[in-house]
Amino acid sequence: MTPQPEIIIDVENVSKKFLLPQGEVTILEDIQLQAQEGEFIVIVGPSGAGKSTLLRMMNGLVIPSAGRILFRGKPTRGINMETAMVFQNFGLLPWLTVLQNVELGLENRVKELDRRRERAQKYIGKVGLDGYEEAYPRELSGGMKQRVGLARALAVEPTLLLMDEPFSSLDVLSSINLRNELLDIWSDRDNVVNTVVLVTHIIEEAVELADRIVILGSRPGRIAGNIRVNIPRPRQKRDPLFLEYVDEVFSLLA
């Protein structure tokens, strides 16, 4: 008997309200979402649907107004140190080198400087950035900057990797390249990170990457669909099956 994969994160009936000048506004309503160990989940939804808010609740930066979030079966409290986030705008400090930027994420987690350096080096290598250690962000293209963002998140060796529109500030070709490399890293089973929740507003990106697509409708954000993508990887954008999934997600979003 094969054991059931562990449920890494379990978002249980979560709602989020914000107090705005016009009064209390419900941004997310009754969200239910689970990610199993090893799963690549993509949340797709229009701008303002509450995607970033949902990710921030998953890492503990934002507290739900109702419902709860369980991490490996236990209710979460405060920032979840077993998650790491990759941001749309890279989140790099311009006065630090690539190596220093990656090490920065480890300051609270790895005490000895040597071990921190070693760990940073390892993940700089994983994302293909060997040779860039002493470069500054200003010297790098967008694609290389986001590899630094990814290395910094991976270096934490998180159980759950959260990615908030990580390719949307890149040009189209660089984003194609980085999506492929992300899949390479994710499917490398030696890697510590195998559970990913990624947010996007691009349907093709969701169909290309996801094991499962969670569709978020807006105002208030509710789950409008949950689709398992049964296409072997690498996926071809002109494959009729690929296009069927794109249509299905599109119709659920509309």
Place this chain on the structure above:
Amino acid sequence: MKRKEATSSLPDVGISQVLGLVSHLSSVGGKEDIYRLAGELSMELGETLKVIRAAETLKLVNTPGGEVEMEPFGAKVVDASIHERKELIFEQLQQIPLFKKIREFLDEEDGHEASKEMVLEKIADILPNEDAEHQFGAIVSWGRYAELFGYNDDSETFYLDQ
């Protein structure tokens, strides 16, 4: 798009763009009309041509009459792991005259390093009709990626990465 030989400059485009181009090409069957490619990627034609030219300089693609076509080396790069890909590009850069000449120049220097200024002069010498700063940028980024050259922007030192 016809070019005679590869003694020319290297277009200053991102490595990720060039790698993205070959992945995309591979996912649409290895061959595409250049106009159509620009269209389906919503890219400006000029920008598309620049990336194609960089990919062509690296022998990743070929451009027979209005089309862009994957070379066997390009297919190999697409299939390679992140790590192997860097090694393949390393090998390929050694074949490009501009890189060869810069490498020979560094080999002669003390500590296999030189100031940015010296490298700029060398580039101007090799490619008198090109913008040396631009070429320097391209050499630094491809050189770093392939771990062939390194560059420290604080001290403006360029060096052989070995």
